[in-house]
Amino acid sequence: MLHLSDAMRLAVQASEQVRGTTSPNPPVGAVILDVGGNVVGVGATQPPGGPHAEVVALKQAGARAFGGTAVVTLEPCDHFGRTPPCTKALIESGVAQVHYAVSDPVAEAAGGARALAHAGIVVTAWHDPAPVTQGPLRAWLHRQRTGRPHVTYKYAASLDGRCAAADGSSQWISSVESRARDRLERTRVDAIVVGTGTVYADDPWLTARAPDGTLADHQPIRVVMGERDLPSGSRVTDDAAPTRIVRSRDPMDVIEALDDCLDVVVEGGPTVAGAFLRAGLVDRITAYVAPIVLGAGPAAVADAGVGNISGAIRFQCESVDRLGDDVLISLIPR
Template identity: 55%
Template structure:
């Protein structure tokens, strides 16, 4: 198996555990024997459990000796809750280590250098951009900036409307798009809305399967605003914890959620615009349905743009079809 093919399998393993490994990053690993055949796969276990390399090495056993480890993140070189992954790789007799992204954490970094010093061949950067923009996106962002990564999820018509003139909005996007949102909720640390959304739509903000069952993992539900949230609102039920933040300041919201990594903003136009004005949105996920609605209910309020030269520019990270809809992923220029 090629290094790239093995890395894609490792990426799939990392994607599978995303959201379950905090504060550790979601990492995937594949072990190939000396002939290049898969003998072990693994992903990071919940905190206190084994790292991805150790899980894959356990599955491989003696077949790992003389083989190759393919990992989405450079193996760690420090003793935290668990011993260094470098030690496990050396003890297993791995001869080559392939990784996608270098570990930017100064406490855990330099695993590849230590492996090379012990005579192990190291191959860095295989599918590095794909991993950095995928399963490790939010974790890397927090290491760089010191704050959680904020994704604004917005769903609307092709002309930028979130509801018809009478307020009806269920549903603009397709079942496939809504299923994709629920999968992303299940991987997020928290889902954020404003009190206006709770009053108008009474969302549950849980992560649910297409048949309505709850996923095993649920995000923290965060409601932001000064209005009271009635006890009978769905966000007050027992399906998932809920945090009520009596503020309208996005910076205060991030301070309250500083121990989290991956925040999913699903608010209406007022709170989303406040986050945009504050420069605190790191990615936009826009689900665009092929429908024209018109009218006053736009997906965003004013963001301080009085003339076109003031408009913030974004770059397309990816463009995907989701059923009949289009999912646009954008990052700031």
């Protein structure tokens, strides 16, 4: 028998596995427990046009769902879109209870809890939505609130805030463990943004890869912003992943070009980072801090529009993790 909190963790894990593949739909996870509390179905939202998490989990559970419990990361939808409403599938399955972590903020899809309760199902809103709102649904919920993609500025730096040495070399500031985590994260985002300066300096590939170096099934869109033409043969122009060239230095132009995305990561150099911070378009920072001192070289951010300490762009710490000898700090705006 699985405790409900464990079932919710399993649902969150399922949603995390499909993050980056469901846009513009939310990456939802669902778990079905039978009457004895045993897991009989686990599902996650499929790419657009495919079934939602509840339908996937219910199909796996089959008749064992009758009288059981559904645990879902997002309130089941109650409207016809590309697929029928999930409330209909849950009602027809005969589940007795539904627990959901986050209410659906989309007006046309909301009302699922009410529809389920009207059908005689016991419906409960989860007591702690943070693992979902700060986890796999973070970017989608941000999109519903603001109308634009969620932007994370990600960088690796030395203890003294340098993203490269005095000669421009930067491989590798971060640890093996940090780079492995970063490769995994690339499989779960919609787009990666760099500037033309980074392409000239490093010729990055910007692809998502498995630990053995092979290309992952899901590839984020590679976005290069700037007014210069790219060097001939730049790796970002090959066919390993889609690429969008935005001939502008304005971060808002990039945001407009990524209107179909939920989760965007800025990996550009100091100039691009400063431009996004100056424009107020950074919703989170993930900083990989390595235990090294460089003493010289470019800082992680340039020209963020801060003239004095009172104008500092302030963040608050959301989490701190150890990756080998590195420290990964996740920060959100105050």
